Amino acid sequence: MRIPKFTSHRKEIMMDRRKFLGLGLAAVALVPATAFATDFRKEKPDAWKAEKPADAIKALYGDIKPEEKGVKIKAPKLAENGGKIPVTVKSDIEAKSVAIFQDANPRSAVAVWTVQEGGIVDYSITMKMKGSGKITAIVEGKDGKFYSKVLAIEVSKGGCGG
Amino acid sequence: MKVKAKEKNGIVKVKVLAKHQNIGAEEAEKKKKEANFITSVIAKVGDAVVFDMNGSGFMSANPLYKFKFKGKKGDKLEVTWTDLKGETKTKKAKIK
Numbered sequence: 001m002r003i004p005k006f007t008s009h010r011k012e013i014m015m016d017r018r019k020f021l022g023l024g025l026a027a028v029a030l031v032p033a034t035a036f037a038t039d040f041r042k043e044k045p046d047a048w049k050a051e052k053p054a055d056a057i058k059a060l061y062g063d064i065k066p067e068e069k070g071v072k073i074k075a076p077k078l079a080e081n082g083g084k085i086p087v088t089v090k091s092d093i094e095a096k097s098v099a100i101f102q103d104a105n106p107r108s109a110v111a112v113w114t115v116q117e118g119g120i121v122d123y124s125i126t127m128k129m130k131g132s133g134k135i136t137a138i139v140e141g142k143d144g145k146f147y148s149k150v151l152a153i154e155v156s157k158g159g160c161g162g
Numbered sequence: 163m164k165v166k167a168k169e170k171n172g173i174v175k176v177k178v179l180a181k182h183q184n185i186g187a188e189e190a191e192k193k194k195k196e197a198n199f200i201t202s203v204i205a206k207v208g209d210a211v212v213f214d215m216n217g218s219g220f221m222s223a224n225p226l227y228k229f230k231f232k233g234k235k236g237d238k239l240e241v242t243w244t245d246l247k248g249e250t251k252t253k254k255a256k257i258k
Contacts (some may be wrong), residue, residue: 009239041201041215084222114214116231120173124228128220133183147224 014132026091038097048109053101056108066138066148067116073137073151082155084126087138091121093147097140098123104133104155129155168237173231176205176213178241179226181225186219190218198246205241207233207257213241233257235253 040060041048050056057064074088089098095115101108109145110127121139139147164179182234190197197219205213212231233239235257242252 038214039202086226088228102220105186106219107186107218110218110220112216116211116214118232119212120230120232122228122230123215124226125217126222126226128222 040097040112040114044112047112048107050108051061051162053103053134055106055134057099057138060109060112061138061140061146064138066146068150070147071137071139073135073149075135075151075153077153079129079153079155080157081153082131082157085129085153085155086126087122087135088124088137089121089149090123091102091139091147093121093139094142095119095139096142097122099138100125100127100138101136101138102127102129102133103136104129104131106130106136117148128152131155163241163243163251164231165239165241165253166182167255167257168231169235169257172232172234173230174212174239175228175230176239176241177203177228178203178227178253179224180243180244180251181224182243184217184223184225189219200243200245201228202244203241204243205229205233205239207237207239209229212239 002080044060047056047060050059055077070091070093072090090139097114098121099112100110102110111125117142134150167176184199185197186197186199187197199219200217203215204211205208213229237257238254239257240254242250244250
């Protein structure tokens with residue numbers, strides 16, 4: 001085993017190794033950008049495993065009772081290509097986080113955003129849906145309340161290779 | 163990765179086009195490929211994080227992300243994505 005020359009360098013390697021061994025990952029030399037932001041994939045792993053939106057939402061946010069207001073979802077009513085569906089979530093609510101779920105795929109969670117101080121909730125993505133279904137958007141307000149919107153869309157050709 | 167950032171009235175609109183297969187676990191099994199998808203996208207202006215998203219295998223291949231934040235022309239935006247395998251890619255763009 002190579003013995004590094006400088007102790008400070010060795011401390012760096014030790015820190016990285018500890019961080020990543022703790023996560024069960026193979027040794028990765030770089031500190032990822034996610035080290036400085038909320039990583040919902042690491043902090044709420046069950047949210048990404050859940051099959052149904054209700055379970056995914058519970059795993060992510062707990063037992064919440066969102067109000068159906070203040071959130072807009074923009075998506076094509078009929079998506080021609082289920083492999084690339086453009087979806088936009090918008091809200092004027094002062095938010096901490098925003099999450100999108102759907103019920104057409106094997107698992108529900110699609111994406112989660114951490115909203116910065118003074119941030120704007122106007123996010124667009126392209127996503128996949130295996131077939132027609134409902135898209136659910138949840139906005140976690142700074143006021144401690146949750147807001148939601150559900151939009152049903154039809155998919156003519158399923159994505160996800162199905 | 164392509165990044166375009168335009169400011170108007172103090173709001174910067176950003177478009178990010180990433181090149182990634184974004185294959186989730188179930189899809190990978192079906193296609194007999196290895197699952198790998200973008201798990202995180204972070205954008206910064208200097209030290210300030212202006213965009214922070216966690217993704218899944220249900221984002222499309224070669225995904226397009228759009229977002230907005232309060233900023234100004236001339237600032238430099240840095241976008242980084244990280245995938246399931248730990249690979250990262252960074253692109254810088256000047257806000258026009």
